[in-house]
Amino acid sequence: MKTRFALTLADARHVAATAEAEAAKNGWSVVIAIVDEGGHLVLLQRIDGTQPASAEIATQKARTAALFKRPSKALEDIVAGGRVAMLSLPGITAVEGGLPLVYRGDIVGAIGVSGVQSFQDGIVAKAGADSLDDGQS
Template identity: 75%
Template sequence: MKMKFVLTLADAKRVAAAAAEEAQRNGWSVVIAIVDDAGLLVYLERLDGVQPASCDIAQAKARAAALFKRPSKALEETVAGGRVALLSLPHIIPVEGGLPLVYEGQVIGAIGVSGVQSFEDGIVAKAGADALGASA
């Protein structure tokens, strides 16, 4: 048997709050999705004024980051580098804005952000992911 850390609802809310604070500081309307290590939704926050499609996109970015244990930007770079076969795999979202949430070396979930330009989504996601480590 192996011990496994689990993302709690309190953790997810702390991550989302830090991400929302970063988005609001920049005047960005986004959706913030937090998933567990299986890519299942734990918490979703939709800021005022964001496009409805961002709800699905944020969840998809988070799911990809959790299941592939890497930032969605890494998937984007791989596809942009010519490895388009990745697009046929399930749960691939090759767009920046999804980051794994890591605690003591284990991926315990992920954050996905959508609503502004993808590099801005990445900034918001990083603020959220960094909050997990800040008090862990």
């Protein structure tokens, strides 16, 4: 048996707040989705003015990162490299902006961001993901 860490709502709020601060700093309007390790939505935050479709896209990016245990950008790169068959896998959104949330070596969930260019979504997601271990839990 293994003892595992679990993402709390307080953790999700902290990650989302840090990601939102990064988006605000850059003047970007985005949706931020936080999921648990099984890809289930814990928190969804849509900054005023962000396109409605980004709510689903951010959630799917987060689910991809959680379930595949890797950044959604890694899967985007695989597809761009010619492995288009990857797109047929269930639950895959192969677009940058989803990152696993790692705490003390365990994947406890993921963050997904959508609303601006994918590389910008990735910047916002990274700010949130990097904040998980700075005093939370």
